[in-house]
Amino acid sequence: xxxxxxxxxxxxxxxxxxxxxxxxxxxxxxxxxxxxxxxxxxxxxxxxxxxxxxxxxxxxxxxxxxxxxxxxxxxxxxxxxxxxxxxxxxxxxxxxxxxxxxxxxxxxxxxxxxxxxxxxxxxxxxxxxxxxxxxxxxxxxxxxxxxxxxxxxxxxxxxxxxxxxxxxxxxxxxxxxxxxxxxxxxxxxxxxxxxxxxxxxxxxxxxxxxxxxxxxxxxxxxxxxxxxxxxxxxxxxxxxxxxxxxxxxxxxxxxxxxxxxxxxxxxxxxxxxxxxxxxxxxxxxxxxxxxxxxxxxxxxxxxxxxxxxxxxxxxxxxxxxxxxxxxxxxxxxxxxxxxxxxxxxxxxxxxxxxxxxxxxxxxxxxxxxxxxxxxxxxxxxxxxxxxxxxxxxxxxxxxxxxxxxx
Numbered sequence: 064x065x066x067x068x069x070x071x072x073x074x075x076x077x078x079x080x081x082x083x084x085x086x087x088x089x090x091x092x093x094x095x096x097x098x099x100x101x102x103x104x105x106x107x108x109x110x111x112x113x114x115x116x117x118x119x120x121x122x123x124x125x126x127x128x129x130x131x132x133x134x135x136x137x138x139x140x141x142x143x144x145x146x147x148x149x150x151x152x153x154x155x156x157x158x159x160x161x162x163x164x165x166x167x168x169x170x171x172x173x174x175x176x177x178x179x180x181x182x183x184x185x186x187x188x189x190x191x192x193x194x195x196x197x198x199x200x201x202x203x204x205x206x207x208x209x210x211x212x213x214x215x216x217x218x219x220x221x222x223x224x225x226x227x228x229x230x231x232x233x234x235x236x237x238x239x240x241x242x243x244x245x246x247x248x249x250x251x252x253x254x255x256x257x258x259x260x261x262x263x264x265x266x267x268x269x270x271x272x273x274x275x276x277x278x279x280x281x282x283x284x285x286x287x288x289x290x291x292x293x294x295x296x297x298x299x300x301x302x303x304x305x306x307x308x309x310x311x312x313x314x315x316x317x318x319x320x321x322x323x324x325x326x327x328x329x330x331x332x333x334x335x336x337x338x339x340x341x342x343x344x345x346x347x348x349x350x351x352x353x354x355x356x357x358x359x360x361x362x363x364x365x366x367x368x369x370x371x372x373x374x375x376x377x378x379x380x381x382x383x384x385x386x387x388x389x390x391x392x393x394x395x396x397x398x399x400x401x402x403x404x405x406x407x408x409x410x411x412x413x414x415x416x417x418x419x420x421x422x423x424x425x426x427x428x429x430x431x432x433x434x435x436x437x438x439x440x441x442x443x444x445x446x447x448x449x450x451x452x453x454x455x456x457x458x459x460x461x462x463x464x465x466x467x468x469x
Contacts, residue, residue, distance in 0.1 A: 128167025133382025
């Protein structure tokens with residue numbers, strides 16, 4: 064059952080909740096959350112309250128809505144050739160992320176025809192029910208760069224072309240710029256993650272234009288040199304970091320650079336899956352054997368540097384880089400815990416820190432006074448088992464109950 068976004072109540076009360084607020088490392092029992100005009104007006108412990116719309120959470124677990132901070136909106140490896148089919152598929156995939164996964168926010172880091180801007184505006188209009196989108200438009204790479212067979216790729220060469228490409232993305236309304244500085248795991252035979260792609264002058268111009276226009280750079284950087292070059296240049300976030308070094312981790316820590324590790328890319332293979340949800344993903348994804356081998360080879364170092372980032376307390380956000388989007392962030396959170404994070408660290412990575420890296424941390428990502436009330440309620444405790452994040456009961460968007468599975 065769902066209520067339309069137009070059905071806004073002046074004052075709403077969610078009571079009898081076990082609260083994980085995205086800030087504290089300790090949950091709060093018996094919490095009451097007051098929502099007024101779509102924002103959190105108070106967070107209380109118990110108490111007698113009244114409102115136009117009262118929901119008894121009956122001991123359910125109330126969290127900020129989840130975010131996936133590295134997505135492309137496409138659900139599987141096979142993307143339709145027809146752009147209209149892609150547009151519909153992307154929007155439907157995003158809608159299911161909210162209604163089935165409790166994903167209330169997405170940071171898109173590569174899509175064709177600025178369809179993320181289209182769906183961002185469609186969902187913001189209230190005519191369609193879906194998550195909030197921070198749009199990245201195309202990802203910018205070089206000729207013979209990473210993932211050039213994907214329709215999201217924009218191949219450019221030389222400083223002038225990089226400047227023009229970034230300006231074009233800005234003109235179409237993106238929130239950030241995605242630069243592919245290296246190769247990756249999922250790519251052609253010559254597209255390897257230890258290869259750096261940009262010339263020094265291309266890198267300098269890309270970051271110069273972005274600073275001039277005050278837009279953040281999302282850096283696909285998968286080896287130590289690329290990571291350090293990106294941090295020095297002022298990247299807002301490092302994506303993947305399959306191979307890093309201690310110097311690079313230290314630099315990220317000192318400069319406050321965000322890290323989005325995307326463990327799903329190297330960890331979800333037939334040799335590595337451990338539960339039914341991971342098996343189901345592999346059945347849908349049908350990853351080619353040559354890419355499975357590349358993922359298996361890359362996993363040990365990827366895990367090593369994820370764990371180093373944990374020890375260094377880097378600002379790490381959950382981003383899956385896979386689809387369907389209703390499962391991506393949930394699978395990624397499970398992999399975080401498997402690789403040594405606590406369930407609470409995974410939750411913070413998918414709420415507060417993911418909202419921060421998306422540029423909207425002042426409005427979303429925690430259950431605090433003044434924040435917009437994008438919330439979820441779970442039946443079971445995700446701190447006991449991170450896979451309980453799947454026990455979704457309710458989703459609220461701006462305080463409105465839009466998904467009710469009770």
